[in-house]
Amino acid sequence: MKKIGIACTNIFHYIHLKRIAIELRKNEMEVMFIIYTPRHVNGRFEKLEEYFQNNDINYCSFEEVFGNQISFDMIIAPYFLPGFQLLDNKIIKVRCLYGYAKDRWNYAEWNKGFDLILSYGQYAEERLAKFSKVINIGHPRNRESYKQELLDIQGKAFSRTLVNKPIVVYCPTWADLSSLNLFSTSLEKLKENYTVLIKLHHGNVLSDNNIKMDEFLKSEDVFIFDEQYDLFDLLSQCDAVISDHSGAIFDAMLFKKPIVLLDPYQNKGNTGFTNLQNMKNIAVYTKEKEDESNLESLDIKVRNILPHTQDINKLLDLIETSMKNEEVPYSGLLKELYSFNDSKAPKRAVNALKKILASTEIQSKDAKDFHILDDEKIYHFILRNKNDHLAIWGAGEIGQVLYSWITAKGFDISSIYDSDINKHGKLVQNTEVIPPQVKGKILITVASHQKEIISFLENAGLRSGEDFISVFRSVNSNENSQ
Secondary structure: OOEEEEEEOOHHHHHHHHHHHHHHHHOOOEEEEEEOOOOOOOOHHHHHHHHHHHOOOOEEEHHHHHOOOOOOOEEEEOOOOOOHHHOOOOOEEEEEOOOOOOHHHHOOHHHHHOOEEEEOOHHHHHHHOOOOEEEEOOOOOOOOOOOOOEEOOOOOEEOHHHOOOOEEEEEOOOHHHOOHHHHHOOHHHHHHHOEEEEEOOHHHHHOOOOOOHHHHHHOOOEEEEOOOOOHHHHHOOOOEEEEOOOOHHHHHHHOOOOEEEEOOOOOOOOHHHHHHHHOOOOOOOOOOOHHHOOOOOHHHHHHHOOOEEOOHHHHHHHHHHHHHOOOOOOHHHHHHHOOOOOOOHHHHHHHHHHHHHHOOOOOOOOOOOOOOEOHHHHHHHHHHOOOOOEEEEOOOHHHHHHHHHHHHOOOOOOEEEOOOOOOOOOEEOOEEEEOOOOOOEEEEOOOOOHHHHHHHHHHOOOOEOOOEEEOEOOOOOOHHHO
């Protein structure tokens, strides 16, 4: 029996991939979800673990994978995750696309790390085919029927039959590209004419970009849904959609809903490059600068088709006009985005996975230009200093992955340093996180502020390459601005 791991960094990834897991089990494969996110950082690990336990979902931790306690024939993931290059090359790695938007990130060079990519349709295939084998399956959350009754995060019951106004779903993206602040100024006026559903991006919920949450919670007659809810259940019942630069724009197209976009900035550059900079866990560096990239993101290009505004006073007029328009302005684009618009994506996915599991022709993984970790440098540094006090600087995702990988090879990590006082006293397996010290042979796993860390160590008399190393091949030029 083949054993398949499905890597999730948040609950949304589970929601997105669970129907493929169900189909795999129908085909007599063992499936286990992997919590692939660091412990003690924004509660991500703990929240996902609690969700899996409460819902009786079979799971393991990333430490168990890197510690060789659990092995897989294949790992499915939404993108190339930290440490994937450190896993056994015999493990087949498959990406399952989970959204359109932010092209420079979505179609970045880390896609080379996958043996197969399950895509939605022609648009993504054309951009991904240069990196790996691509098979279009449609959207895995597209179903024949959807939940008609839901309890929001406050326990308020929602269904179309319980409201007497047209229903609008607001789906913001996260971080600098989010329209949360702009949208909040229109909420009270929107409520006069519409039933408002707010579907928060998992990045809003799991990061510090949730400053408007309290304001939304206090607002009456607003239904709020977080990453535990499938957006498709809301889209099936709504009359219109408001978004910004989120991939939810293109999910809504499957339902042929009227869509209006908010512009959080007057002239936003390449949103894909912005996302590449924000997603430090997978793309610590990029060879390109923003002005060198010619990949204009789909969430920007679609503004040539969809109504959009930065003027919040025009929002209601645009919604009303869009709802009266019987034509679907994006019908041509929809055919390019999705090869199929049905509920059979999980079956197509499993058929493709079965073929690659049975194949002996797996793509070469010799290319390293997309790797962010310099595993050879790391290994030789550890080997030279195995009898010294080895320390990791950085208790985030990469630091925790490296800890598991190094200790699984039989070496001891004596200390874990981190500047974040919220992590002090926490345990990474059996090692306590403590404030930074000038002690031991140090592996720097922090991408941001790396120049300051190196300067601090050098000023203390430590030698680069001898007493400490950076674990990265390269770091982007904007590292100190994050």
